[in-house]
Amino acid sequence: MNTGLKITAFAAAVAATFGTAYGVGTGVDPVTDRGGDSDRTSTARHGEHEDTREETEKEKAGHTPGGLQISDRGYTLKLADAHIAADRKQQLRFTVVEDATGRNVTAYAKEHDKELHLIVASRDLTTYRHLHPTRAADGTWSTDVRLPEAGGYRVFADFRPEGAKEAQTLGADLGVAGTYEPRTLPAHSTTTKVDGYDVTLKGDLKTGAGGDLTLSVAKNGRPVTDLQPYLGAYGHLVALRSGDLAYLHVHPNGTPGDGKTEAGPGISFGTAAPSKGAYRLFLDFKHGGEVRTAAFTVYAGGAEGKRDGAAEKGDGAAEEGGGHEH
Numbered sequence: 476m477n478t479g480l481k482i483t484a485f486a487a488a489v490a491a492t493f494g495t496a497y498g499v500g501t502g503v504d505p506v507t508d509r510g511g512d513s514d515r516t517s518t519a520r521h522g523e524h525e526d527t528r529e530e531t532e533k534e535k536a537g538h539t540p541g542g543l544q545i546s547d548r549g550y551t552l553k554l555a556d557a558h559i560a561a562d563r564k565q566q567l568r569f570t571v572v573e574d575a576t577g578r579n580v581t582a583y584a585k586e587h588d589k590e591l592h593l594i595v596a597s598r599d600l601t602t603y604r605h606l607h608p609t610r611a612a613d614g615t616w617s618t619d620v621r622l623p624e625a626g627g628y629r630v631f632a633d634f635r636p637e638g639a640k641e642a643q644t645l646g647a648d649l650g651v652a653g654t655y656e657p658r659t660l661p662a663h664s665t666t667t668k669v670d671g672y673d674v675t676l677k678g679d680l681k682t683g684a685g686g687d688l689t690l691s692v693a694k695n696g697r698p699v700t701d702l703q704p705y706l707g708a709y710g711h712l713v714a715l716r717s718g719d720l721a722y723l724h725v726h727p728n729g730t731p732g733d734g735k736t737e738a739g740p741g742i743s744f745g746t747a748a749p750s751k752g753a754y755r756l757f758l759d760f761k762h763g764g765e766v767r768t769a770a771f772t773v774y775a776g777g778a779e780g781k782r783d784g785a786a787e788k789g790d791g792a793a794e795e796g797g798g799h800e801h
């Protein structure tokens with residue numbers, strides 16, 4: 476199949492979806508914004524419906540990317556422990572509390588087969604975990620996690636309370652005790668290795684819509700064409716912004732079994748970054764019955780976006796990829 480065509484065909488629809496579904500690129504989605512502008516000129520100060528719509532779009536334009544707040548849209552993320560030990564299996568427990576009632580949320584809508592997706596990442600973006608905790612009847616979530624090194628971490632809960640229109644992502648700080656040696660952001664590279672797989676990145680992360688990324692998976696020099704669906708897709712991509720860990724959960728163009736999406740080697744994503752700068756991409760894909768995570772450093776806005784002290788290619792000593800535990 477012509478990958479270029481596949482990307483083009485799905486890009487528009489996907490770009491339009493992200494804004495509402497995941498808060499990705501809200502305010503930078505020209506499809507939505509353009510529609511809003513023309514509506515505004517023709518229907519300014521008219522019916523209630525248009526006013527409401529306009530407000531929603533204004534709100535969107537100033538929307539904060541996910542993961543930066545511990546409390547947002549009436550919900551608060553509460554970690555049972557703000558500190559854990561390094562390099563030892565620990566239980567991470569938390570709740571999502573509805574601010575209005577003070578009660579734990581116990582009813583969730585499933586997104587990608589799960590009620591809640593939990594991401595744990597080190598502030599220096601060298602450690603990454605994508606976990607699916609278990610919920611007790613009282614709303615307490617728990618999962619085992621082992622974080623190899625001491626330091627500052629961020630915990631992201633990506634969920635949609637039942638009845639809520641959109642999924643949201645709350646973030647909380649987690650301290651891992653011990654001696655901390657911060658690492659430099661791994662250098663930009665378009666290839667990475669994980670578990671014997673070579674993953675290649677094509678395309679650019681852009682600050683407007685129309686940014687397309689294709690990640691291709693190969694093993695022993697051969698393209699992998701039998702990727703396995705994982706949580707309803709051939710790949711899940713999370714982008715974390717270097718410096719503040721703004722969170723973007725990006726879904727691929729096309730769904731397994733839709734008759735046009737191939738099971739590799741390429742997985743394409745339509746993305747829009749909330750700003751220029753450095754991001755670390757974490758791609759989860761499933762092959763051979765296991766979920767693997769490939770990681771890349773990319774710059775939204777091209778070289779111009781390179782503004783921090785990221786390592787130059789060759790001196791990055793950081794751990795390759797990330798971990799995926801279930």
Ligand SMILES: [Cu+2]
Binds near residue numbers: 589591605606607706
């Ligand atoms: Cu998940």
